């Protein structure tokens with residue numbers, strides 16, 4: 504029996520599935536979800552959060568370790584100044600803005616420019 508058939512069988516017997524994302528938000532999974540999650544966790548969570556895989560991975564890296572500023576200096580070199588993880592509980596993806604949260608204070612894109 505393949506994994507999906509097995510999970511469908513035990514789901515039919517009343518077994519439930521759930522999984523927690525990066526910031527501890529738990530969600531119920533269908534047997535199809537459980538298989539997708541086990542095969543490619545990053546792609547699964549990116550899809551569930553309606554993010555591109557690249558954006559999801561940037562957010563995840565930021566939550567886990569902080570990151571190097573992705574901005575560019577006036578002379579065109581990568582900044583790479585360390586951007587620390589914010590204190591407190593991990594920020595949900597809705598509060599992680601590429602171009603702001605992954606940059607030092609000198610290289611953050613303004614909200615006005617983000618909306619264009």
Ligand SMILES: [Zn+2]
Nearest residue numbers: 572582607610
């Ligand atoms: Zn910078």
